[in-house]
Amino acid sequence: MASTKYDIKTAVDQRYKHGFVTDIEADTIQPGLSEDIVRLISAKKSEPAFMLDWRLRAFRHWTTMKEPVWAHVRVAPINYQDIIYYSAPKSQDDRPKSLDEVDPKLLETYEKLGIPLHERAALAGVAVDAVFDSVSVATTFKDKLAEAGVIFCPFSDAVRDHPDLIQQYLGTVVPYTDNYYAALNSAVFSDGSFVFIPKGVRCPMELSTYFRINARNTGQFERTLIIAEEASNVSYLEGCTAPMRDENQLHAAVVELIALDNAKIKYSTVQNWYPGDEHGRGGIYNFVTKRGDCRGVSSKISWTQVETGSAITWKYPSCVLRGDNSVGEFYSVALTNNYQQADTGTKMIHIGKNTRSTIISKGISAGHGQNSYRGLVKVLKGADGARNYTQCDSLLIGDKCGAHTFPYMEVTNPTAIVEHEASTSKISEDQLFYCLQRGISREDAVSLIVNGFCKAVFKELPMEFAVEAGRLMSVSLEGAVG
Amino acid sequence: MLSIKDLHVSVAGKPIVNGIDLEIKAGEVHAIMGPNGSGKSTLAHVLAGRSGYEVTRGTVTYMGKDLLALSPDERAHEGVFLAFQYPVEIPGVNNIYMLKAGLNAIRRHHGEEELDAVDFLSLVREKMKIVDMDESLMSRSVNEGFSGGEKKRNEIFQMAVLEPRLAVLDETDSGLDIDALKIVAGGVNKLRNKDRAIILVTHYQRLLDYIVPDKVHVLAHGRIQRTGDKSLALELEKHGYGWIESKAGAA
Numbered sequence: 216m217a218s219t220k221y222d223i224k225t226a227v228d229q230r231y232k233h234g235f236v237t238d239i240e241a242d243t244i245q246p247g248l249s250e251d252i253v254r255l256i257s258a259k260k261s262e263p264a265f266m267l268d269w270r271l272r273a274f275r276h277w278t279t280m281k282e283p284v285w286a287h288v289r290v291a292p293i294n295y296q297d298i299i300y301y302s303a304p305k306s307q308d309d310r311p312k313s314l315d316e317v318d319p320k321l322l323e324t325y326e327k328l329g330i331p332l333h334e335r336a337a338l339a340g341v342a343v344d345a346v347f348d349s350v351s352v353a354t355t356f357k358d359k360l361a362e363a364g365v366i367f368c369p370f371s372d373a374v375r376d377h378p379d380l381i382q383q384y385l386g387t388v389v390p391y392t393d394n395y396y397a398a399l400n401s402a403v404f405s406d407g408s409f410v411f412i413p414k415g416v417r418c419p420m421e422l423s424t425y426f427r428i429n430a431r432n433t434g435q436f437e438r439t440l441i442i443a444e445e446a447s448n449v450s451y452l453e454g455c456t457a458p459m460r461d462e463n464q465l466h467a468a469v470v471e472l473i474a475l476d477n478a479k480i481k482y483s484t485v486q487n488w489y490p491g492d493e494h495g496r497g498g499i500y501n502f503v504t505k506r507g508d509c510r511g512v513s514s515k516i517s518w519t520q521v522e523t524g525s526a527i528t529w530k531y532p533s534c535v536l537r538g539d540n541s542v543g544e545f546y547s548v549a550l551t552n553n554y555q556q557a558d559t560g561t562k563m564i565h566i567g568k569n570t571r572s573t574i575i576s577k578g579i580s581a582g583h584g585q586n587s588y589r590g591l592v593k594v595l596k597g598a599d600g601a602r603n604y605t606q607c608d609s610l611l612i613g614d615k616c617g618a619h620t621f622p623y624m625e626v627t628n629p630t631a632i633v634e635h636e637a638s639t640s641k642i643s644e645d646q647l648f649y650c651l652q653r654g655i656s657r658e659d660a661v662s663l664i665v666n667g668f669c670k671a672v673f674k675e676l677p678m679e680f681a682v683e684a685g686r687l688m689s690v691s692l693e694g695a696v697g
Numbered sequence: 698m699l700s701i702k703d704l705h706v707s708v709a710g711k712p713i714v715n716g717i718d719l720e721i722k723a724g725e726v727h728a729i730m731g732p733n734g735s736g737k738s739t740l741a742h743v744l745a746g747r748s749g750y751e752v753t754r755g756t757v758t759y760m761g762k763d764l765l766a767l768s769p770d771e772r773a774h775e776g777v778f779l780a781f782q783y784p785v786e787i788p789g790v791n792n793i794y795m796l797k798a799g800l801n802a803i804r805r806h807h808g809e810e811e812l813d814a815v816d817f818l819s820l821v822r823e824k825m826k827i828v829d830m831d832e833s834l835m836s837r838s839v840n841e842g843f844s845g846g847e848k849k850r851n852e853i854f855q856m857a858v859l860e861p862r863l864a865v866l867d868e869t870d871s872g873l874d875i876d877a878l879k880i881v882a883g884g885v886n887k888l889r890n891k892d893r894a895i896i897l898v899t900h901y902q903r904l905l906d907y908i909v910p911d912k913v914h915v916l917a918h919g920r921i922q923r924t925g926d927k928s929l930a931l932e933l934e935k936h937g938y939g940w941i942e943s944k945a946g947a948a
């Protein structure tokens with residue numbers, strides 16, 4: 216969530232600008248990255264030795280790696296020594312006391328998104344107890360979850376309270392050697408979510424970062440780990456429906472999902488980090504590694520993402536279909552407007568027998584936006600009867616934007632059936648005129664048509680998210696049509 | 698209600714409409730007939746404000762306003778409705794959802810309260826009866842996979858919901874089977890009233906047996922060549938357009 220992240224750079228800039236150095240009660244360390252910094256982060260979080268050890272190994276590995284250059288995006292150089300890797304959450308005293316103290320522009324956006332008033336306050340970082348009784352909401356949640364044996368807590372708490380689970384599962388889906396940003400995250404991750412659903416339990420409610428109050432203090436290197444034991448079932452919503460107002464800032468998260476026999480995990484994301492302005496200044500670099508491991512037989516992992524924010528999005532939520540009869544799904548809407556760039560897609564790795572995967576990707580490019588679908592369907596030798604269906608549609612609005620498709624297929628089992636369909640279209644003047652003729656404004660018509668284009672993905676979202684996603688599309692498309 | 702004076706329209710630099718004059722009063726139904734390519738749809742599109750048509754001369758006054766100065770959605774708000782000759786498909790957009798968006802935009806324009814889902818649905822149910830519309834078409838995407846006849850029926854259904862002041866029906870009869878033609882024509886007749894003007898573009902005098910027009914105009918070469926009553930359509934049926942053309946040539 217936007218203001219829920221450490222506004223490190225802004226905070227620092229402002230401190231220099233206004234000379235507030237001593238006034239701000241923030242526990243911030245100096246910029247830069249070294250073994251000492253990694254040790255310092257771990258110490259500040261009072262982590263057990265195994266955690267520090269893992270961070271250090273990740274850091275050492277990271278120093279041997281190079282930034283990936285294969286994505287179809289242009290990235291301004293990032294100086295990793297300029298970044299501050301640890302800043303303690305602002306204390307309640309530093310936060311705005313009421314909505315009156317919050318930037319009205321931010322509130323306006325929330326309003327457009329239809330976020331209820333009390334949630335707007337939480338998103339804007341207003342001190343919770345000053346505004347509404349969310350603490351009791353959170354408590355009701357906690358009680359209900361605890362009753363079911365579900366663990367849902369900040370990652371740091373899990374390291375402290377459930378070290379054996381962390382040790383057993385951390386890095387088993389995305390090892391720190393996986394890629395540059397995953398290694399970086401592993402070395403310096405600030406916080407994130409931990410979810411554990413015990414055997415046979417159907418999680419009694421959708422788990423949402425909205426309601427986990429401490430999520431607001433999650434940093435730019437967050438880490439999420441979800442474990443679904445045998446025959447359990449969970450739906451997790453990651454809502455980032457607030458724009459950030461920072462300059463180019465790196466957001467390098469890692470999400471690992473593990474589904475054991477017959478378990479089901481549904482992971483939905485609505486990402487709307489600050490995309491930069493209409494000239495392409497500022498915005499988040501969203502470099503995220505998300506992967507799910509269908510470790511057990513007949514397990515299922517389903518990713519649904521709606522990506523409308525960030526200056527650059529680089530993410531490929533993937534499924535490793537290890538268990539026989541396991542199922543992987545990827546439903547994606549990625550929208551790029553103005554100068555936004557997205558290189559996103561998925562990897563479906565078929566290892567087990569009769570594994571099935573479905574990929575539905577909808578890319579929308581407007582303004583000068585560049586939108587790439589990059590996907591890999593890999594069927595290993597032993598994956599008899601594997602099936603994949605991929606559908607990849609691009610919609611162009613205007614003629615300065617671009618859509619690109621990079622589908623890769625590696626099939627080494629002759630019994631596999633892999634299907635791929637792709638289309639590129641433009642919003643037709645006929646469709647627009649039809650809507651206008653019925654009284655609908657041009658802007659509403661575009662968002663209506665775009666929402667229609669995304670329908671196959673939106674219907675995978677939990678109800679309230681689907682509504683929000685629809686509104687988000689409209690907001691994100693503002694200015695896309697003349 | 699509608700006054701077209703000396704209207705000239707070019708498409709892609711090519712003159713298509715070459716001086717149309719037309720006066721339509723509230724409550725009237727005017728039929729426009731004419732050979733393929735004579736400019737009937739062009740006229741309909743110009744009235745609805747479609748881009749790509751250049752008005753090179755003339756004026757169109759609607760309810761005392763300069764119609765050509767309004768954007769297409771503003772015209773819709775002011776009560777101009779076009780039943781398309783070729784209704785477009787919009788995948789993924791629910792048929793009645795789009796209609797609700799349109800109706801509520803029009804209501805907002807008139808300072809009326811928007812209809813909520815419940816009220817809108819009961820309105821839809823009632824209006825569906827006018828053209829005997831199949832309920833299953835409601836929940837589908839706009840025109841997607843509709844048969845030719847279903848698309849035309851959907852247009853008149855939309856007209857029934859939006860209640861325009863001026864409706865231009867561009868070949869709504871083509872593609873309808875005999876029974877559907879009767880039903881749709883019956884629907885249009887139900888929508889006739891003293892405040893509403895209707896322009897019927899058609900090739901078939903048969904339609905005019907069901908919807909009896911106040912006037913019939915014959916368009917050729919982008920001009921109205923003849924105006925008369927229903928009997929003109931019958932004559933036309935007998936002699937074909939060549940008859941008009943030769944008269945036009947002679948004039």
Ligand SMILES: Nc1ncnc2c1ncn2[C@@H]1O[C@H](COP(=O)(O)OP(=O)(O)OP(=O)(O)O)[C@@H](O)[C@H]1O
Pocket residue numbers: 708709711713731732733734735736737738739740749782
């Ligand atoms: N975009 C365009 N570019 C070039 N010519 C056009 C364009 N649109 C229409 N025309 C031409 O304008 C003329 C009139 O077309 P219009 O569609 O108005 O005819 P119509 O009277 O409706 O014919 P029909 O009975 O076949 O529907 C035709 O010759 C057509 O080819």
Ligand SMILES: [Mg+2]
Pocket residue numbers: 737738739782867868
């Ligand atoms: Mg025509």
